[in-house]
Amino acid sequence: MPQYKLIYFKTTGIAELARYLFSYADQDFEDVRHDITTWPKFQRETPYGVLPLLEIDGKVYNQSLAIGRYLAKEFNLTGSNKLEDLEIDSMVDTINDYRSVFSQYLWEANKTAKSKRKEQLVQEKLPFYLNRFEDRVKANGGYFVGGKLTWADLWFVSLKPYLDFVIGFDTLKNHAALTEHANKINAIPNIKKWLDTRPTECCIQEFLDAKQQD
Amino acid sequence: MPQYKLIYFKTTGIAELARYLFSYADQDFEDVRHDITTWPKFQRETPYGVLPLLEIDGKVYNQSLAIGRYLAKEFNLTGSNKLEDLEIDSMVDTINDYRSVFSQYLWEANKTAKSKRKEQLVQEKLPFYLNRFEDRVKANGGYFVGGKLTWADLWFVSLKPYLDFVIGFDTLKNHAALTEHANKINAIPNIKKWLDTRPTECCIQEFLDAKQQD
Numbered sequence: 001m002p003q004y005k006l007i008y009f010k011t012t013g014i015a016e017l018a019r020y021l022f023s024y025a026d027q028d029f030e031d032v033r034h035d036i037t038t039w040p041k042f043q044r045e046t047p048y049g050v051l052p053l054l055e056i057d058g059k060v061y062n063q064s065l066a067i068g069r070y071l072a073k074e075f076n077l078t079g080s081n082k083l084e085d086l087e088i089d090s091m092v093d094t095i096n097d098y099r100s101v102f103s104q105y106l107w108e109a110n111k112t113a114k115s116k117r118k119e120q121l122v123q124e125k126l127p128f129y130l131n132r133f134e135d136r137v138k139a140n141g142g143y144f145v146g147g148k149l150t151w152a153d154l155w156f157v158s159l160k161p162y163l164d165f166v167i168g169f170d171t172l173k174n175h176a177a178l179t180e181h182a183n184k185i186n187a188i189p190n191i192k193k194w195l196d197t198r199p200t201e202c203c204i205q206e207f208l209d210a211k212q213q214d
Numbered sequence: 215m216p217q218y219k220l221i222y223f224k225t226t227g228i229a230e231l232a233r234y235l236f237s238y239a240d241q242d243f244e245d246v247r248h249d250i251t252t253w254p255k256f257q258r259e260t261p262y263g264v265l266p267l268l269e270i271d272g273k274v275y276n277q278s279l280a281i282g283r284y285l286a287k288e289f290n291l292t293g294s295n296k297l298e299d300l301e302i303d304s305m306v307d308t309i310n311d312y313r314s315v316f317s318q319y320l321w322e323a324n325k326t327a328k329s330k331r332k333e334q335l336v337q338e339k340l341p342f343y344l345n346r347f348e349d350r351v352k353a354n355g356g357y358f359v360g361g362k363l364t365w366a367d368l369w370f371v372s373l374k375p376y377l378d379f380v381i382g383f384d385t386l387k388n389h390a391a392l393t394e395h396a397n398k399i400n401a402i403p404n405i406k407k408w409l410d411t412r413p414t415e416c417c418i419q420e421f422l423d424a425k426q427q428d
Contacts, residue, residue, distance in 0.1 A: 047346070048308055048311070048343075048346065049342075050311075056297070061300055061301070061304055062304050062308065063303065063304040063307040063308060065303070065307060066300055066303035066304035066306075066307055067300070067304070069299075069300070069303055070296060070297075070299070070300040070303070073296050074296070082284060082287050082288070083270070083284075085283075085284070086275055086280055086281070086283070086284040087275070089277065089279070089280035089283055089284070090275055090276050090277040090280035090281070092280075093277040093279060093280055094262055094276065094277060097262070097264075110327070113324070113327070128263075129262075132261070132262065
């Protein structure tokens, strides 16, 4: 069995997908979490200055979605053929486009631009994506692709706490099928066990505050 | 043999990867190209308001990299095992991070912010990524992963005309190994045939001009 070490920050964000996948498969992993005190020094040791990283038996890999796809293959959460994997991959990248709108708003340094981004996010982008995701889950037997659990479902659900934090409300409050989908995924026993025990400390605010002082 | 229809704009951009893949495999495809006159009407028919799309026997798929990965599997340009595919996927997404810096600069509406983005792109981001890519290609027998041609190589090389256009100079001018890599890929006979015959009309400027008038 390989030794896994996941390296990210003290938060859920784009590494929570890997943590969901490890938990789903009941696979042990070392869960290294940086904050603003340890990150500047460690950043110089990373391949491209960003996290997450996954070490597999000591070899370092980067990119959250590449890592997620690899683990999904290991733990049987990919499609059953190439066309189904194309659907899953395209759903995963579209969910990532949705996530990016939140991240761009969160890290926007200019106050006027930030306020404009928030308005666009809440009024336009959030309903645009979620209405389409809601229709998709309804049309696919309660899952994103193929009427069964895949890593696209874990990706969407694992992002929710981060997106809720960024925007300050329950992102799924107007979408009943997506709320039911999230509850169903989070009730899978191995995932529920992870949610009941995962660390809750969050370092996002300290990075935001430091950015403000720059 | 499936019927392929690729739908994008009159430019290379993020759809040129699929065109490279089809050309490499000598696979016929319908190459639909929108411009500012046809796009607004067609946009309403797309799943998420963005291109490229690939139709396979009439079924529509979205997301350039999901499409690229699928075609790479069909045309034997993926890895030989799951760990090699993880390396390829992580390289592809890192190249996409590099590309995103150019796109963010290109489409920035605010003049001051745009000028700041350009400085950061030229002074910091471009050398940051390209120095690392150059080292990687040197250390991997002239390719990005595993000492052999994969779709990560086609992704990087297919983006060059777009990135050169955005920044106004040869992005690889200070990187001999990456220049040699691009020349080698572009000399593959089926790809050379594509480069010699592909449409050269480019619609980016008309979209930029329209944005300016908003």
